[in-house]
Amino acid sequence: MSTQNTQHTDAPNPSATPSPTDTPNLSTTSSLSGEGFTVSYGFIAIASGMMLMGAWVLVTLVLQGIDPQDPHKSHNPPKAAPVPHLAAALPATPTLTNALLSATPGSSVRSLQRFYKQRAYSGAPPHIPHDILEHNGQIDACLSCHSQGGYVPKYNAFAPITPHPTYTNCVQCHVPQRTQSTFRPSAWKASPRPQLRRTALAGSPPPIPHDLHMRTDCNACHAGPAAVKEIRVPHPERSNCLQCHVPRKQVPPFRSLSPLHQRLEKNAPPPTPSPQRKRP
Amino acid sequence: MTISRREFLKNLAIGSALTAASQLIPGVSFAWEKPTSQHGSDITWKKAPCRFCGTGCGLLIGVSEGRAVAVKGDPQSAVNKGLLCVKGYHSIQALYGEDRLKKAMIRKNGQMVEVPIKEALDLIAQKIKETIQSHGKDAVSMYGSGQWTIPDGYAASKLMKGCIGTNNLEANARLCMASAVTGFMTTFGLDEPMGCYEDMDHADTFFLWGNNMSEMHPVLFSRILERKRTHPRTLIIDFATRSTRTSVAADRSILFRPQSDLAVANAICYELFRTQRIDLSFLQKHCSFRKGKTQIGYGLQDKFAFQDTPEITNLDEYKKFLEDYTPEKVEKISGVSAEDIRYMASLYGDPTRNVVSYWCMGMNQHTRGTWINNLVYNIHLLVGKISRPGNGPFSLTGQPSACGTVREVGTLTHKLPKGMVMDPKARKFASDIWKVPYSRIPAKPTYDTVEMFRALDRGDIRFMWIQTTNPMVTMPNLRRYRDATKKQGRFIVVSEIYPTPTTAIADVILPSAMWIEREGMFGNSERRTQHWEKMVNPPGDAMSDTWQIIEVARRLGFTKEFPWSEDKHIEHIWNEYTRFHDNPAHRMADYETLKRESGVIWPYVNGRSTQWRYNTQLDPATKRRNGAVDFYGKPEGKAWIWLRPYEAAPEEPSKDYPFWLNTGRVLEHWHTGSMTRRIPTLHQAVPASYVEIHPLDAKRLNIRHGDKVKLTSPRGSILINASLNQRACPPLGQVFVPFFDENYLINELTLDAYCPISRQPDYKKCAVRVERA
Structure with a gap:
């Protein structure tokens, strides 16, 4: 039972589908805990469930014009770049507007790798990857691009939207890079990045692996053309995010899981029936 | 079918199903697939104040597998409410430079050689003994820092003043906070601000006196910006000598010529009288008037001596004194237009406005630093905007424990943990708590920081132990003092965490445990004491500064004075230290409370922090309750309004140096x-x-x-x-x-x-x- 996670976040797997959490088929896992469950019925249910899910994934990929073999390759011909200020020109429902726009092929989409590289550790404020104009007479100039987002021709990219636009002294936490060197070598080691989509059950909504402080506008990072593909939400129109996604706290479970689940949690191998074991 | 068999098959089914599922749907993963530690989710979060500036932001440090791996702002902290600056967010990376000092080093034939730390500690004790024998107690000195934890400073004070018996104890806070201290002492008779950061949630007018707050105290500046966002009437006035990010964010940026802030402060007071914005009843009840010496010099000569003598004066003389400072006259000195001066006075005087003044190094690093501190207090006293929510002068600090360690423990030549060395009662009090002979604590202050390095240059001081500071970068007129340390017959010990220009001149280097590598407390600008526990192990032989001092003290024979065990010494030191402040005007929280809370403001009386001192409604230490305030630090409960003139700087631009x-x-x-x-x-x-x-x-x-x-x-x-x-x-x-x-x-x-x-x-x-x- 070596169900290794192919989605280890330090080396993101490009074959990740954008919308696996929407899996409509819940029968497999929900029936697992049933007490009246019989083996043969279970196998059938699982097998059919898997087939349905697999088919659904393939259909989704095809519908999105993504080659399952190479998700970067698109069957659709590249579209012309959208009007640069489309996002700004549309009525003021920025997150929804942005969510409706898809990333333009050819524009530099933020990768998860780059997203992490910009942060010293998960949760650290990212550095500024571009030049900033100091002494321009405005303290919150950053917000002219980063509050609403939109396409920036200079960088051929969509500006990421800040999840905390009320904080206006931006350079207090976000600083540019003037050099790649270090003053002295550092032995700093960041802890592993949080694993994405740690759903408790297949298809259940993934918990939130990060702190919510200053990050309560979920769509700022999880929707829209500037969002990192791997963390983009497939249903940005559902705005009450915390209804289904809850922060994953570092606390013991309220009630302990069944002995089976406990073993699985510990990644222990399933017990082999002992021939010496006496019947109760 | 047996139960176990059924379970086995069930497991098998689940296992294969999960394998199939995760291969089919690569995006989905399962909570039980891997032990959680592999994903960094076994991070435990512990509270600590920030290691850097004097704001004292509350941090939550994420520790995993014995290393600090992440930081977040502590939402429970009343200081920063979950926000940090870029330094705080990345502070833990300062632990992991590859060139961390891990071993003690001793200079042998001009070369630094690694030695066991015991050998280095033995040598330090031996050198102290030798120096005392050959040159006397006052040839031994210690130079610490506002980054010392409170126990560091307390151990240093007890060793130097109580055990060795010399007042040769100074700290780099002399270079950053001394004028704030003398300003408070001369006006109010007690050190440290009367208000707290919560003033920012009540004020609507913020004056920044030579304070680039958006860079130097960014988290506090963000609190002001938040106040402005939610309370549009808010005004930020940046009164400074250069144009900064703070000027850009401010509503009004007013530039003045260096040193002329003295004249402008007096001109604001002149305008307050002219426009009749003075709170006369407050003035009569709570203030009296003093004038001191003028043309007091600049301390440029060795063994410079000066003693101010306050002379009682009155309101009429004060008004006459201010006549030299009409906005038109001051415009010529300061370059600030008379209109801007009137504008500032109108804001201070507006009875509908709550005004806070903030400053830091601009006013403190000033050859008339005490005077300009006095003058800004004058403004607040004249309009009675002091010691109540949203109103007051507030001196910010630049180091995490400039207040907690240097000012409260008193690691300066003239200070004891409570009171001055000149005061026999203070010496008696200290000798009783320290259980040392009364006669051992000397009654005369010796050298301030600059003079201490001058004494090292002259040869009056032969031994210096430097901890947690880098004077070979920070001393003014640096060449003279660097050359002094290299002179024959000088012995310099440096406790550090990294090689610096100061370790370069050391004869012994001790590797120090830094910040969260040991237990400690800091005290921030708003009288808030914050405790943190040891979270990670220090590298190599590195040892906390407190424990280094204890080790050396014991080698000098002071085992009775430093009896504490290694695992409990911080708690014991805290319990002993707080006996000095066991009175309603300065009571500190107990150890358990400090461990529990994200920070406690003193005076902490009956389980409550006193946020606004001197306020008769809020401060339990006030005695005269018939008015709004009781400045109980001064006789009769009256603050002193000082007549301090404008005097020019010692060195001004000239033809050769324009x-x-x-x-x-x-x-x-x-x-x-x-x-x-x-x-x-x-x-x-x-x-x-x-x-x-x-x-x-x-x-x-x-x-x-x-x-x-x-x-x-x-x-x-x-x-x-x-x-x-x-x-x-x-x-x-x-x-x-x-x-x-x-x-x-x-x-x-x-x-x-x-x-x-x-x-x-x-x-x-x-x-x-x-x-x-």
Whole structure:
């Protein structure tokens, strides 16, 4: 039972589908805990469930014009770049507007790798990857691009939207890079990045692996053309995010899981029936 | 079928189903697939105050597998409410520079050689004994820091003053906070601010006196910006000598000529009288008037002596004194238009406005630092806007425990944990708690910091132990004091975490445990004491500064005075130290409370923090409850309004040296950069120091952005890159250089003139020549 996670976040797997959490088929896992469950019925249910899910994934990929073999390759011909200020020109429902726009092929989409590289550790404020104009007479100039987002021709990219636009002294936490060197070598080691989509059950909504402080506008990072593909939400129109996604706290479970689940949690191998074991 | 068999098959089914599922749907993963530790989710979060500036932000440090791996702002902290600045977020990276000092080192035949730490501690004790024998107690000295934890400073004070019996104890807070202390003492009779950060949630007018708050206290500045966002009537007035990010964010930026803040403060008071905005009943009830000596000098000579003598005066004389400071006259001195002066006075005097004044190094590093502190208090006292929510003068600090350790423990030559060494009662009190002979604590202060290094140069001091500070970057007129340390017959011990220009001149280097590698407490600007526990192990032989002092003290024979065990010594020190402050005006929280809370403001009386001191409604230490306030630090409960004139700076731009040189910090680096430069994000943002020049000056001198520039003062010169129109811009005739970069030692150019009352040097004003190199 070596169900290794192919989605280890330090080396993101490009074959990740954008919308696996929407899996409509819940029968497999929900029936697992049933007490009246019989083996043969279970196998059938699982097998059919898997087939349905697999088919659904393939259909989704095809519908999105993504080659399952190479998700970067698109069957659709590249579209012309959208009007640069489309996002700004549309009525003021920025997150929804942005969510409706898809990333333009050819524009530099933020990768998860780059997203992490910009942060010293998960949760650290990212550095500024571009030049900033100091002494321009405005303290919150950053917000002219980063509050609403939109396409920036200079960088051929969509500006990421800040999840905390009320904080206006931006350079207090976000600083540019003037050099790649270090003053002295550092032995700093960041802890592993949080694993994405740690759903408790297949298809259940993934918990939130990060702190919510200053990050309560979920769509700022999880929707829209500037969002990192791997963390983009497939249903940005559902705005009450915390209804289904809850922060994953570092606390013991309220009630302990069944002995089976406990073993699985510990990644222990399933017990082999002992021939010496006496019947109760 | 047996149950176990059924279970086995069930497991098998689940296993294969999950394998199939995760291969089919790569995006989905399962909670039980891997032990959680592999994903960094076994992080435990522990509270600590930030290691850097005096704001004292509450941090939550994520620790995993014995290493600090992440930081977040502590939402429970009343200081920062979950927000940090870029230094705080990356602070833990300062632990992990590859060149961390892990072993003790001793200079043998000119070379630093690694030795077991016991050998180094033995040598230090032996050298102290030898020096005392050959040159007397007052040839031994200790130079600490506002980054010392409270137990560090307490152990140092007990060792030097109570055990060895010398007042040769100073701390680098002399270079940053001394004028604030003398300002408070001369006006109110007690040190430290009456208000707290919560003033920001009640005020609507913020005056920043020479304080680039958006870079130096960014988290507090963000609180002010938040106040402005939610309360549009809010005004921020940036009163400064150069144009910074703070000026850009402010509603009004008013520039003044260096040193002329003295004149402007008096002119504001003049205007308050002229426009009849004075709160006369407050003035009569709670204030009296004093004048001191004038033409008091600048402390440039060795063994400089000065003693101010307060002389009682009255309101009429004060009004007469102010007549020299009409806005029109002051406009000529300061370059601030009479209209701007009237505008500032109108805001201070507006009865519908709640006004707070903030300042830090601009007013403290000033050859009239005590005076300008007095003068800003005068303004608040005249309009009665003090000691109540949203109103008051507030002196910010630059180091995490300048207040907690240096000012409260009193690690300065004239101070004891409670009171001054000159006071027999204070000496008696200290000797009783320390259980040392009364006669051992000397009654006479010896050397302030600058004078201590001068004494080292002259040979009056032979031994110096430097902890948690980097004076070979920060001393003004640096060459003289660096040469002093290298003289024959001087023995310098340096406790450090990284190699610095100060370890370069050391005879013994002790590796120190830093911040969260040991237990400790800091005290921030708003009288808040914050405790943190040891979270990770220090590298190699590194040892906390407290424990280094205890080890040496025991080797000197003071085992009875330092009896504590290694695992409990911080708690024992805290319990002993707080006996000094066991009175309603200064009571500190107990150890358990400190461990529990994210910070506690003293006076902590009956389980409650006192946020606004002297306020008769809020401060349990007040006795005269018939008025709004009781300034119980002074006789009759009356604060002193001082008649302090404008006097010129000791060195002003001249024909040979036509520019003002101002020095200071940048947001990304803290002090001498020995920690922040080892943090990749911070170094990459500001990799090197530079000189800011006004673009028109630069044009005239044919200097472009990035060009090498030669700066020359009568004391030295450096080559440094020019910075034009970047984050800040000095006015015509002024240049600014950050001091964090040990490759550009700007303090070789600065002047070691100081305020004669506080003895704090002025790093903000000297004269230089600027040339294209």
